[in-house]
Amino acid sequence: MTFETGLTFETLLVDVTDGIAVITLSRPEVRNAIDARVQADIAAALEAVGADDEVGAVVFTGAGDRAFAAGADIGQLKDYTLRTGLAAQMQRLYDTVEAFEKPTIAAVDGYALGGGCELAMSCDIRVAGPTAKFGLPETMLSALPGAGGTQRMARLVGVGRALELILTGRTVDAAEAREIGLVTEVADDPLAAARETARRILARGPLAVRLAKLVIRTGMDADQRTGLTVERLAQALLYTTDDKREGAEAFLSKRPAAFTGS
Numbered sequence: 471m472t473f474e475t476g477l478t479f480e481t482l483l484v485d486v487t488d489g490i491a492v493i494t495l496s497r498p499e500v501r502n503a504i505d506a507r508v509q510a511d512i513a514a515a516l517e518a519v520g521a522d523d524e525v526g527a528v529v530f531t532g533a534g535d536r537a538f539a540a541g542a543d544i545g546q547l548k549d550y551t552l553r554t555g556l557a558a559q560m561q562r563l564y565d566t567v568e569a570f571e572k573p574t575i576a577a578v579d580g581y582a583l584g585g586g587c588e589l590a591m592s593c594d595i596r597v598a599g600p601t602a603k604f605g606l607p608e609t610m611l612s613a614l615p616g617a618g619g620t621q622r623m624a625r626l627v628g629v630g631r632a633l634e635l636i637l638t639g640r641t642v643d644a645a646e647a648r649e650i651g652l653v654t655e656v657a658d659d660p661l662a663a664a665r666e667t668a669r670r671i672l673a674r675g676p677l678a679v680r681l682a683k684l685v686i687r688t689g690m691d692a693d694q695r696t697g698l699t700v701e702r703l704a705q706a707l708l709y710t711t712d713d714k715r716e717g718a719e720a721f722l723s724k725r726p727a728a729f730t731g732s
Contacts, residue, residue, distance in 0.1 A: 481508045483533070484515050489526040490668045491519040492661070494533050501540035502532040504585045509563050516570060526676060527668035528570065530593060531577040531661050532586075538576070538602070541584025547611065560585055560617035564592035568618075568687070571680055573671050577664035578602045578653070583641070588615060591622040594683060595667060596653040598644040599660040604652055605641035625690065627651055675713045676731045 483494040493515050495502040502508075519525045532538040542560065567574060567589065576582075576590035579599040587604050590596050598604075606615040606623065614620060615636060624632035627650045635642070647653045657663035671679055681704040689697025708714050713729045720727035 479511045479515060482511045482515055484519070486519070486522065486525055488669070489524060489672050490529060490665055491515075491522070491525045491527070492529045492531060492665075493519075494531050495539050496533040498532075498534035498536065501537035501581060502534070502586070503544075504539050504542055504560070504589065505546055506559070509560060513563055513566065516566060520570065520572065525572065526672045526679075527573045527575065529575045529577055529661070529664045529668060530589065531664070532579065535579050535599075535601075537580040537586065538578040538582040539586025539589060540581050541586050541607075542617075544611075547613070555616065558616065560588070564588055564618045567592040568622075571683070573668070573679060573683060575664045575667055577660040578604075579660050581605075584608055584615065584619075585617050588617040588619045588622065591626060591652075592618060595664075596647075597655045597657055597660045597664045597667065598647055598653040600644055600656060600658060602644040602647065602653075602656075602660070603641045604647050605639060606636050607639035607641075609637060610639050623652075673726075675708075675711075675717055675727070675729050677711055677713055678708055678717075681708060 481495065481497055483496045485492045493512070495504070495508065497503060497508065516528070519528055573595070574593040575595045575597065576593040577597050578590055579602060581603050582590050583605045584607060587606055590604070606619045608615050615623070620632070620636065623635065627635070631650055634640070642650070642652065644653065644656045648656050655663055685697070685701050685704050688700050692700075712732045716729060717727050
């Protein structure tokens with residue numbers, strides 16, 4: 471698919487509508503398995519939508535109804551070496567997704583296993599369809615979820631639950647995923663629900679959204695005092711912006727705010 475920038479993606483479909491970029495993993499014949507080509511395409515797509523001022527939020531989804539992404543390509547995995555593990559290409563990519571300055575949402579229909587589950591967890595918000603299933607089965611291959619799965623799963627659902635899921639490789643359905651905090655919503659149409667969540671975010675002050683994400687992510691990797699200091703500095707910065715004044719005036723006037731991102 472050709473994106474507006476002129477980039478061509480071999481494994482993705484990218485659509486930008488009403489400020490929302492939907493990035494669709496498009497390899498349904500292999501359940502959207504994430505190989506090196508897919509990883510390169512995701513990195514290039516993120517760079518493109520990150521530079522597009524018209525894009526305020528990004529949604530990841532998978533083509534077809536069988537899988538969001540069924541993990542890494544096992545055909546490639548059998549040839550991985552020590553150097554492959556140390557290079558940690560997929561882990562670095564998902565770090566980029568997590569640190570992406572614009573909000574990211576995973577719309578999960580079908581299986582999200584291994585690297586697919588890890589991609590979903592690197593997004594800010596996860597919405598699941600009723601038939602979605604999540605799992606980190608890597609220990610069956612004498613590997614571990616090395617694209618951030620050991621760390622993000624524990625932060626999302628707690629250490630004890632993460633240990634049980636990773637050590638056994640057990641999959642969880644959408645209902646259990648919501649119960650344990652792995653997803654925030656279960657919807658019949660997860661992509662439509664993800665778009666609606668994105669629209670609600672886009673109605674907020676864009677600078678406030680960006681800084682709120684930065685403060686939360688930073689605070690998770692620091693002690694509370696440091697997190698509160700970062701929060702205080704971010705709030706002070708927002709108090710100097712035109713958008714803060716516009717937000718207050720719009721609220722008092724009972725009208726929609728016209729934010730400019732300044």
